[in-house]
Amino acid sequence: MSPQIHSARWWRRPVLRCAIVSLAVTSTMTVVLTPPGAVATAEAASTLGAAAAQSGRYFGAAVAGGKLSDSQYTTILNREFNSITAENEMKWDHTEPSRNNFTFGSADRIANHARSQNKQLRGHTLVWHSQLPDWVKAIRDANTLRGVMNNHINQVAGRYRGQIHSWDVVNEAFEDGGSGALRQSVFRDVLGNGFIEEAFRTARTADPAAKLCYNDYNIEDWNAAKTQGVYRLVRDFKARGVPIDCVGLQAHFGSGGAPGTFQTTLANFAALGVDVQLTELDIAQASPNAYAGTVRACLNVPRCTGITTWGVRDSDSWRGGENPLLFDRSGNKKPAYEAVLAALNGVSTGGPIQVGVNYRLVAQHSGKAADIANASTSAGAGLQQWAVSGGSNQQFDFLDAGGGYYRIRARHSGLVLQVASSSSGADVTQQADTNATAQQWRVTDHGNGTVSLVNRQSGLALDVWAASAADGARISQWTYTGNSNQRFQLQRP
Ligand code: XIL
Numbered sequence: 057m058s059p060q061i062h063s064a065r066w067w068r069r070p071v072l073r074c075a076i077v078s079l080a081v082t083s084t085m086t087v088v089l090t091p092p093g094a095v096a097t098a099e100a101a102s103t104l105g106a107a108a109a110q111s112g113r114y115f116g117a118a119v120a121g122g123k124l125s126d127s128q129y130t131t132i133l134n135r136e137f138n139s140i141t142a143e144n145e146m147k148w149d150h151t152e153p154s155r156n157n158f159t160f161g162s163a164d165r166i167a168n169h170a171r172s173q174n175k176q177l178r179g180h181t182l183v184w185h186s187q188l189p190d191w192v193k194a195i196r197d198a199n200t201l202r203g204v205m206n207n208h209i210n211q212v213a214g215r216y217r218g219q220i221h222s223w224d225v226v227n228e229a230f231e232d233g234g235s236g237a238l239r240q241s242v243f244r245d246v247l248g249n250g251f252i253e254e255a256f257r258t259a260r261t262a263d264p265a266a267k268l269c270y271n272d273y274n275i276e277d278w279n280a281a282k283t284q285g286v287y288r289l290v291r292d293f294k295a296r297g298v299p300i301d302c303v304g305l306q307a308h309f310g311s312g313g314a315p316g317t318f319q320t321t322l323a324n325f326a327a328l329g330v331d332v333q334l335t336e337l338d339i340a341q342a343s344p345n346a347y348a349g350t351v352r353a354c355l356n357v358p359r360c361t362g363i364t365t366w367g368v369r370d371s372d373s374w375r376g377g378e379n380p381l382l383f384d385r386s387g388n389k390k391p392a393y394e395a396v397l398a399a400l401n402g403v404s405t406g407g408p409i410q411v412g413v414n415y416r417l418v419a420q421h422s423g424k425a426a427d428i429a430n431a432s433t434s435a436g437a438g439l440q441q442w443a444v445s446g447g448s449n450q451q452f453d454f455l456d457a458g459g460g461y462y463r464i465r466a467r468h469s470g471l472v473l474q475v476a477s478s479s480s481g482a483d484v485t486q487q488a489d490t491n492a493t494a495q496q497w498r499v500t501d502h503g504n505g506t507v508s509l510v511n512r513q514s515g516l517a518l519d520v521w522a523a524s525a526a527d528g529a530r531i532s533q534w535t536y537t538g539n540s541n542q543r544f545q546l547q548r549p
Pocket of ligand 1: 143227
């Protein structure tokens with residue numbers, strides 16, 4: 057039987073809903089203030105940086121200095137990320153455009169922003185064949201080039217001495233393809249393969265506190281010859297006591313995300329006695345599953361100490377046509393953001409859903425079931441919670457919508473749950489099944505018998521309004537928090 061009496065309250069919007077306020081106090085500690093009536097869950101942090109900090113990791117972004125005057129950009133950056141990498145400003149062409157003429161204006165701006173916002177700062181990069189001025193490329197004499205390279209490292213690393221968490225000392229020195237060898241560059245060609253060791257030794261002296269990383273792309277697949285080449289270099293450095301502390305895996309991925317061997321690669325590098333970091337993460341089309349899988353690979357490796365996405369919004373990306381980042385062009389959180397946040401908060405996605413089976417969705421905080429109001433069979437009827445009644449308007453089955461998403465179909469009506477818009481607080485109603493993205497939900501499995509349901513179109517989670525425990529409380533969508541009013545038990549009626 058369905059509940060019979062519903063006040064008009066369901067249709068009214070509460071005037072004010074208290075949000076979970078998260079204050080990042082330091083980069084490693086978070087205080088969560090929970091409004092009365094809401095249920096605190098200690099493990100759920102509400103920003104990427106705070107969520108990563110729970111396991112001692114950082115979550116950073118590449119920053120373009122010119123965008124620091126864009127308030128939407130800095131709002132997201134300051135709120136979400138606790139590490140910053142200069143996207144271009146610390147590269148050789150910016151810092152030493154002509155010999156011994158050091159220009160630090162744009163790099164300083166980023167370093168100052170990091171300091172004033174209490175963010176960690178990654179250094180990128182000291183020795184790289186690209187974005188390298190022609191005057192360096194033209195050098196043919198080994199002693200001259202050695203002096204130039206070491207002077208560059210001393211000046212740049214020296215300027216930020218004590219401020220840099222990790223330096224990408226050498227970037228992209230290996231060539232693609234099957235050789236596993238160093239690529240052609242002025243450094244290799246004039247100084248020989250030993251230029252990498254020389255650069256690391258100089259960097260250690262220039263900034264003894266910074267972790268010194270070798271950074272590259274296409275070294276995520278353990279089976280790639282390039283990965284093996286870098287592995288041999290790091291193993292050799294560790295064996296001979298050449299100073300190296302970390303390997304940066306750029307993690308510029310296609311739409312499928314990380315290769316299947318990614319976690320193995322991270323673990324194998326870590327086993328050499330270095331940290332690993334995902335230094336430039338972006339994934340074409342930003343599939344939530346691909347992002348979550350990549351992040352979980354890092355979380356599963358204790359020495360994977362942090363993740364940086366290469367930009368903030370899709371409009372900031374060097375791969376802008378591929379929409380590979382966690383925020384859209386308007387600064388909204390994308391579904392991949394929710395997937396990453398959930399992964400950092402220690403939950404897994406996918407879940408125990410069986411297609412074609414009826415479930416009751418029982419809210420964890422209240423013990424009440426998701427319920428189509430008045431057992432209406434009309435399109436547009438809203439979702440609420442009500443005491444478990446056994447009624448078929450409290451039963452739903454899941455239809456596979458592809459790509460890891462499901463439609464959620466009410467048993468009594470045959471209609472599916474749909475969000476009205478992409479706004480927090482927007483209605484969730486039953487509607488005729490069109491398989492629109494507003495009708496598709498990703499299941500986040502909390503691993504303790506509860507799931508959260510995140511809408512594909514909005515990226516927002518199914519949520520009992522203001523964590524109310526009352527019959528008739530509206531179920532709408534809200535920014536994913538992982539709190540218990542967004543967790544539902546899947547009960548077989
Ligand atoms: C890219 C920047 O994002 C672009 O703005 C610039 O034009 C080219 O370089 N690997 C790296 C990064 O190590 O420095 C590159 O950044 C992307 C690939």
